Each structure stands twice: as structure tokens, then as C-alpha cells.
Amino acid sequence: MSTATVENLPEVVAPEPFWTRQRRLGLALILIGGLAAVLFGSLAPGEDARFTLSEDSEGAALSIDGQFGAILFGLLAAAAGGVLFAGLAKRWSNALLSAGILAFVLSFLCWQVAGEFMPLVDTTDGTLQLALPLILGALAGVLGERSGVVNVAIEGQFLMGAFGGALIGTMAGSVWAGLISAAIGGVIIAAILAVLSIRYLVDQTVVGMVLNLFALGITGFLYERLMQPDAQTYNQPPQMPEWRIPGLADIPVIGPVLFEANLLVWIALALVVLIHFGLSRTRWGLRTRAVGEHPTAADTVGIRVRGLRYLNVLLGGVVAGIGGAYFTLVATGSFTKNMTAGAGFIALAALIFGRFTPVGAFGAALFFGFAQKLATYLGAIESPVPSQFLNMLPYLATLIAVAGLVGRVRAPAADGLPYVKG
């Protein structure tokens, strides 16, 4: 047999262009690291920046001279960029990138905190709490989009979840009834999204946007007509209790954040792990990914494409609805009109920034949560840096990610495309 075919010949590889992803990122890090060292270093007063373990300025603390720290971490960021640029450690490029960004953030903090103090527990806890709805919202997005259904209605699912949680929670006098109702609220939006986009092939982005407006309208209306006149009966839901795991809760910083927490923290963390392994290691996950990448191929091996998409979108509704519960059952004690204020869109940003993976979305949500927490902190210490800059960060980061500067974000191939047989 003539086996000397194409495959046995040496592969012709296009010469690698000079400006690889590593080089671009490396250069960017060198520049921002250098800028941090010079700018933050010169602006920072030569006083100690204290990161305290307790809630006030007393007690044990990590402390560093502000000016020295700003310069040191700026240079470290630049150094990470240098290694990346030189291509010395290609396998570690993601770790280097993270380390570089972390060093940049630390440099910034040294400048800001110099002469002040930053309570570590409060910052970490605040980051996680602010990230909670983002994590759940982004996971809801992962479930839908990996099966090929674009979900921009996370905001609407949040609102319905928050509203349902507050209303039923108050009426039943039970936070658990509230949590279940929140999930149902999310599923209602998800069901409309699913039927319109899977069954009736309507453009998924358009349906999603309309659903956001619908959720805003209906919860706003019911809030004004039902909740406002009689808040006691309809809008004073019981709050999610905090549980403490003895022993583990005594670990410094992490203990009080993770093991003295409300149930939502554990649900969110468990879901990240569950969805990560579910997608990569189970039959459901393999089929979900197949349906999101190449639905016709899935159909020809006997997988019910539409059924699986319905399942995933509805599961996403449950997750996003629980995310909505955060707003009324954890963060504040009542529902107010448009109280989610765009968090659903930040969750969507986290989903994209996290490259449609559960772990990536989790990391992105934490990052965005940290940015929000930092914004309030800077406001509190009356920093010259306007907190609005930090609130802008999630969107800016997502723009950079979508523009492909941090490596291409590749959505599932059939994302947003309805499946029609034949």
C-alpha cells in the first residue's frame, strides 16, 4: 500500500511571529510595572503601610514601608514581565502573568495604604461577598453557553431571584423558602429564554435583553404596588444565618472568611468545583460541550440536542436565581427597585473574562469583587484615586480580554446558534 502519504511528511510550520502573546503580555507588564515603581514610588509617603489581621489598626500586622514597597513590587511586576518577554519560562506564562498583576496591585496598595492600615480579614471577606453573585451569575452563564445558548439575561434572573427570595421569604417567614423561591424566579426567566431561543429560534441576545427589561419592569411594578405599601408583610425577609465550623474558623484570615460564613458562600464554592468536574469529567459534561461546539455531530450519535440545551439553561436559571437571593437574603434586608444595578452584566463580563470555564469565571469574579471592595476602601481612606476608576475595572478588563490582548477568548463554536435538524 502506498502509505507514504501526507501525514508522514515533515510538518511545514509557519515561522513564529516575533510578537507572540507572551511577548506582548511581557512588554505590557514591564511597562506597567516600571510605571508603578516610578509613579507609585514617588507618590507614596515614606510611612508604613500596615495590613492588619484584626479589624482595627492594633494587633498583629504585616507592614512595609510604603515607598519601598511600591517600588519593590513595581519592579517585581516588571521583572515578571521581563521573564515573560524573554520567553524563559513558557510553561509558566500564566503563573507569571498572575504574579505580575498581583505585584502591580501590591505596589498600588503600598502607595495607598502607606500611613494607613488595611484590615485583611475585612478586605478578603468583602471581596468574597461582593464576588458571590458574580460567581453564581457567571456559572449560570457557563452552563448555558457551553451548551450553545447565549445568556445575557443573568441580570434579569438576578432581579427575579432577589424579588422572589424577598417576597416568599417574608411571607413564609423562612429563609429557605426564600432561597427556593429565588431559584424558581431565576428558572422562570430561564424557561422563557429557553423556549424562545431553542424552540422558536429567536435571536438569543435580543431575547436576553428583552428579558432583562421585562424582569426590571415586573419586579419594579410589584415592588411599588405590593411591597412598598406593606413592607412588613412582603418585604422583610429573614436573613441567611452565618454558620461557624469550629477549629477551621480559627485559621487566620481564611478561617473567618470561609468557615464562618453563610450558606451561599459554600453553595457557590461547591458549584465551582461541581461544574468544573462535571463539564470535564462526566457524560453530561462531554455531551454538553459537544452540543455547544457541534450540535449536528451530537445529533448524529443520538444525543438529544434541544433537550440537553433546555436542561442546561434551566439549571443555569436555578444557579442565577440563587445568585439573586444574595441581594435580599444576605446583602441587604429587603428588595428595592433595580437593586442588582448591573451586577448581572458584570457576571457576564466575568464569564467572558474567565473564558467560559467555571474556574476562570470564579477567578474573574473574585478579581472584580476585589476591585469593588477596593473602591469602597479607597473611598473610606479618602484616597486621591477616584473609586469610580475601580468600578470601571471589570468592564475595562473584559474589553481587553475580548479584544484578544490576553490571548483569544474562544466561545463555544455553536454558541448563540439555534439548532435546526436536517
Place this chain on the structure above:
Amino acid sequence: MANDHIDITVEPGEVHALLGENGAGKSTLMNQLYGLLQPDEGQIVVNDEPRVFKSPRDAISAGIGMVHQHFMLVPVFTVAENIALGAEEVRGGPLGWLDRRRSRQDVIETSRKYGLPVDPDALVEDLPVGAQQRVEIVKALTREVDLLILDEPTAVLTPQETEELLAVMRSLTAMGKSIVFITHKLKEVKAIADRITVVRRGKIVGTASPDTSEDELAALMVGRAVSLEVQKTPAEPGRTVLKVTGLVADDDRGIRAVDGVDLEVRAGEVLGIAGVQGNGQTELVEAVMGLREVRAGTIRLEDDDLVGMSTKKVLRSGVGYIPEDRSHDGVVKEFSVAENLVLDMYDHAPYGNAFSIDLSRVGANAQERIEQFDIRCQSSSTPVGTLSGGNQQKVVVAREMSRPLRLFIASQPTRGVDVGSIEFIHSRIIHERDQGTAVLVVSSELDEVVGLADRIAVMYRGRILAIVSPDTPREEIGLLMAGITGDTPEGEK
């Protein structure tokens, strides 16, 4: 109606060829057999048992497998994942935890058993087409099918890969599997089939044995006698019209696709470019047409420099162009026949100016072209999308041949076109050549290139490996298409 009361029987251990033109209803028939479409009437009987297939799952469980013309593989999955999909090995009961080791093992076993080498851990998107096809076959075989449907399996293969596929088919039938082989290629049918059923316009028009001659088979398939040979006189090449030197261009992913191409096309000759799809032909043509950035090299149309020229200017400087993807680049499907016929000149005299279009001129032009190019349509205001592939292509040909031309570029001019229209389009291309136009034909169908060309350039991995005469033995051209030049290949002793 795509299928009209078709009866077909497949015996164990035979290759049953289903021969018919594009659009004759072969794929529709097989999609019903595979459960993707449901028949309105009629019955499927497997091993004396009537069956109803509501989905491919039912067909698979009845022992029927299918390799589709467009592979049904998830590009970002590994070979093992693709093969396991839908019939996954799992542990842990309802959790459905994937047993990857066993899936891998299954692939290796089937691959050994049938002599079809596949790497279970390779990503499908990294594999060449021939290997992807083997994955598809292994995928069907792991499901223990008795009947394998191959839908146009050779369309994307080199002549050598085709030979290998035919060998695989022979060994499968020797093991008792039955094969339905869907194709429109007469040579392959004759080489492999035990029985031949010919389909035309959704009906069975005859059965034949493999020793029926190609001309007879073609006549059955088309419904009248056709000439398979392109009728032409020897070329009388004149001055050089197109001169390409050192051309370099990248594909959509930024990977080098055209890697230093030199070629010349002279007035009054047809230069054919042969090669397996994806070896840079598309990018070469697009670079010439101004549709793709030129990284290096020159393209000259007589005294004009085409590099950096907009496509509109290229067209108006006397270049006619049949794009390879008709429905994306050749016609606007929602527009009428008349509108499609002036897509190139709608803002130009005599059809219009910068502000308006003279509809009566456009209509008159359409009438004239419809007659001249034998375009079968209800009227000139019919949307082009409702026409058959062949007639759509005739609209493109008619439009592109209506300008004064120096160079005519035809990329896959007869893809998805019926035999009747193929004859017509070929004769128009030769007619254009005889008018003194330089013609460049790109086709992945070797027969077409050999039939039309006066000289053949074989393209492989972005380079022209050789320029040969159309009288060169096919085997030799086939080897060139696979990158084998007769010299020792690089890296081998």
C-alpha cells in the same frame, strides 16, 4: 419531493453504490435510513424485521452507521472523546463519570481489529482530512454496525487516500460488513461496487453492474447521453497576461498558506491548478483578486500592478471571477436573477450611476443573459436562492463573462453543479479561452483540471510543486498532489 418511492436492498458483505448527481436525493435517502429524517411513506427492514428510526440512536442500535460528507466530529475534542460521544463508557452509575481509559482502549482495539490507524489522544482539529475520515469510520465500527453508509467519502481525498479508502472498504466487506457508497464519481463506482443503483430527481432510474461503461452510467445518471470529455482544440497561447512572482499570503488564522508562488498565465490558454483542498489554492486566488492581504511578492496583470488594488478595481480592470463558495461570495441569494446579473456593474453605465439604477436596462440585460447562458428560472425577478446549484452558477458565469476580460479566474467552477450545467460551464470557459482570454482554473476535482487545462500546476502546502502537461499519467499527478515529487522527500533517506 426529494425521494419518490425508492426501493433499495443491501445484502450482507456487499458494496452497494448509490450513484447520482448533486441534488438527486441520495443524501436525503440515506438520512432517512440513518434516522435523521423521517420518511412520509414506506418501510425500512433490517434483517427481515421492519424498523422505525426516530433518531440516529435507533438506526445505530439496528446496526447502521454513517460517515457524513461533512464530518460529524467535534474539532476541539480528542479522537477518543469523539468516538466515545453518545456511547460513553462510564463509572459511578448516575453520576456518569467518564471512564477515559476504557474509551481509549476501545479505540485502540477497533483500530487494530480493522487495520485503521488512529491516535486516540490527538485533537481532531489537528488531523488531516484523511485521518479524520478514519476516525469517523472507527467511530461507526466501535458501535458494531453491520451496514456502513459512506456519503461522498472521496470528495476531500487525494487519489492515494482514495485508494486506501477503497482498500479499507474491501477489507470491511470481507469481514461481512455491508457498505452503501454514495458518490457521483464513476471511476470509483466501477472500481469497488458490487451493485450500482442510479438515482435521478428522487427516483431510481436503473440498476447496473460494475462492468457497465462509464458513458452508460453517466447517461443513466443524467438522463441523456453526455460527453465526459471537454471538447477543445489545442491552445494557441499568446502574450503573458498574469504574472505572479514570489507570492506569499496567510490564511484566516494567520498561518502561511501561500508560500512563494510563481506562475504565469498567457492569453488563450487555461492554466489549471490541481491539489487537495486546503493547500493554499483558495488564498492564492483571493490574493490575486485583492480579497486577501499580500505579504510578499508581485502580481501583474499585463502592465497593471494588482497588489494593493481593491477588488472592485481588479474586476473592472478586466478580471472575471467565479468564487469557490457560490452561496457566500458568488450570489446574493435573496436578490433576483436580474439584480445578481449586474452586481458588478450596477453603479456603472449603462445600468446606473452613483445615484440611481436604470431598472429597465437591468431587466433587458437579464433577459438577454438568461437566453444566452441557458439559465433555467421562472423569471428574471425570481430570487437566485430558489434556483438549482447549476443555474445559480450559470448566473455567476453569465455576470462575470459580460465584461471585457483579460483574465478569467474560475475557482471550483462546477462544485455542486449538475452534469448538464457542468458541460455548459466547461464549454463557456473554453470559449472564453478561444477568445484570447487568459484562464486560471482551480479545482479539487482532478478530472476537471485535466479536462480543461492546457498546463497543470500542482499545488502542495502553499507551493507550486511542478507544472505538467494534462497528458501526464494521473498517478504521477496524484503523487504530486500528495507532496511526493519523485526526488527523495525531505527528511527521509
